Amino acid sequence: MVRKTQFLLAVAAVVLCAGLAQLVMAQSGTRSYPQTQGTQATQGSASRAEAPFDDRLWSYLKQAQYRNWASLPGVPADGYPGNSPHGERVKLYVNRTAAAGQDGFRAGSILIKENYDASGDNLMAVTVMYRSEGFAPESGDWYWAKYEPDGRVSAMNNMRVSGRVGMCIDCHRSAEGNDFVFANDAQ
Numbered sequence: 001m002v003r004k005t006q007f008l009l010a011v012a013a014v015v016l017c018a019g020l021a022q023l024v025m026a027q028s029g030t031r032s033y034p035q036t037q038g039t040q041a042t043q044g045s046a047s048r049a050e051a052p053f054d055d056r057l058w059s060y061l062k063q064a065q066y067r068n069w070a071s072l073p074g075v076p077a078d079g080y081p082g083n084s085p086h087g088e089r090v091k092l093y094v095n096r097t098a099a100a101g102q103d104g105f106r107a108g109s110i111l112i113k114e115n116y117d118a119s120g121d122n123l124m125a126v127t128v129m130y131r132s133e134g135f136a137p138e139s140g141d142w143y144w145a146k147y148e149p150d151g152r153v154s155a156m157n158n159m160r161v162s163g164r165v166g167m168c169i170d171c172h173r174s175a176e177g178n179d180f181v182f183a184n185d186a187q
């Protein structure tokens with residue numbers, strides 16, 4: 001009986017540790033930042049290594065069921081008209097860390113924009129901003145990624161659209177408050 005309890009406790013501890021490790025990895029992102037911009041979209045010989053960070057980020061978002069996350073205050077949760085290059089209709093989802101400190105999104109903040117066509121029914125792409133301390137001080141420490149509706153990382157010129165993506169940064173630089181985020185700018 002005692003043995004059995006000990007065994008169950010050990011199993012519980014292992015499961016808990018694995019879960020925590022995954023969370024810490026996703027939240028802090030301190031482990032192995034891939035310089036994905038500039039790497040080939042094909043995985044090639046790296047296929048046996050750990051999955052690239054952008055893929056792991058997507059897995060985390062799916063698992064965290066980001067569609068249950070809230071929008072930011074003042075941003076309609078059921079979507080609103082977007083601007084190019086984002087969808088004609090867009091939906092915003094933010095994690096709790098982002099919701100807790102909008103006047104200076106804390107490290108670990110995740111902002112997700114779903115990009116739909118004009119009808120609002122067809123998902124075209126999912127664009128993500130993830131703030132990780134020290135990742136890119138010159139561009140607000142945001143990690144950028146664009147995914148196809150099926151979760152594959154989008155590719156441009158055979159490069160993965162993830163990491164320090166110049167195209168995203170150049171435009172988001174014009175957001176007020178120098179935080180690279182538009183959604184919290186005065187409406």
Ligand code: HEC
Nearest residue numbers: 082083111113127128129144145146167168171181182183
């Ligand atoms: C030409 C300008 C432009 C480019 C390029 C651009 N964005 Fe945006 N983005 C915007 C604007 C404007 C908004 C807010 C307005 C809206 O909802 O459409 C926005 C909103 C967002 C948001 C919601 C948070 C916020 O700032 O309001 C995310 C996340 C996002 N973009 C990610 C990306 C990613 C990732 C890329 C690159 C793959 C990218 N964006 C490229 C202009 C741009």
